Amino acid sequence: EAGVTQSPTHLIKTRGQQATLRCSPISGHTSVYWYQQALGLGLQFLLWYDEGEERNRGNFPPRFSGRQFPNYSSELNVNALELEDSALYLCASSLSVGGWDNEQFFGPGTRLTVL
Amino acid sequence: DQQVKQNSPSLSVQEGRISILNCDYTNSMFDYFLWYKKYPAEGPTFLISISSIKDKNEDGRFTVFLNKSAKHLSLHIVPSQPGDSAVYFCAASGSTGSGNTGKLIFGQGTTLQVKP
Numbered sequence: 001e002a003g004v005t006q007s008p009t010h011l012i013k014t015r016g017q018q019a020t021l022r023c024s025p026i027s028g029h030t031s032v033y034w035y036q037q038a039l040g041l042g043l044q045f046l047l048w049y050d051e052g053e054e055r056n057r058g059n060f061p062p063r064f065s066g067r068q069f070p071n072y073s074s075e076l077n078v079n080a081l082e083l084e085d086s087a088l089y090l091c092a093s094s095l096s097v098g099g100w101d102n103e104q105f106f107g108p109g110t111r112l113t114v115l
Numbered sequence: 116d117q118q119v120k121q122n123s124p125s126l127s128v129q130e131g132r133i134s135i136l137n138c139d140y141t142n143s144m145f146d147y148f149l150w151y152k153k154y155p156a157e158g159p160t161f162l163i164s165i166s167s168i169k170d171k172n173e174d175g176r177f178t179v180f181l182n183k184s185a186k187h188l189s190l191h192i193v194p195s196q197p198g199d200s201a202v203y204f205c206a207a208s209g210s211t212g213s214g215n216t217g218k219l220i221f222g223q224g225t226t227l228q229v230k231p
Binding site: 042045107 | 147156158164204217220224
């Protein structure tokens with residue numbers, strides 16, 4: 001069974017540009033989550049999508065946004081890139097929604113570098 | 116406000132011995148806890164989890180213990196193997212009055228080195 005996939009693996013942008021990151025969940029999973037891991041920091045929750053809707057977002061500015069498509073894949077968009085947006089962006093998916101057993105399975109990540 | 120803390124940045128153990136990784140949390144609303152393992156340039160890999168209604172969960176060489184009164188959990192790896200060398204993250208999940216938040220809150224990680 002294929003795991004969570006993310007593309008691209010690496011992305012280099014300049015300050016002020018927009019970045020689009022993509023994620024395909026494990027087959028059968030309906031929830032997709034996005035996390036940011038900046039250098040020297042832990043994983044920070046960004047967004048949660050389920051059934052095409054944004055269910056929760058972390059403490060990030062509105063220029064971080066995304067969407068979930070009917071096939072449950074997801075896109076993370078970062079507008080007006082700043083140097084501090086350079087980080088590893090991880091996507092995760094899960095089977096259970098609403099339950100307390102929130103086991104999330106992660107993809108390999110997209111390394112975003114903002115110059 | 117670090118709600119999940121892993122106070123030991125690193126741990127070194129000998130192959131075959133026990134590795135004990137610790138994690139503390141502050142929010143009593145957390146009701147599910149997970150451990151992940153991460154290699155460089157890869158995403159975290161789910162290892163084992165435990166709900167707040169249990170105090171122990173075991174899966175092969177991995178056992179997680181939860182002490183709710185102390186708001187403390189630990190991961191035991193027995194016996195430790197060189198392939199276990201990685202960064203280990205504990206994470207917590209909680210519900211609000213309106214249901215599952217979907218959010219996992221991670222500790223800062225502990226780098227485990229298992230020496231042959």
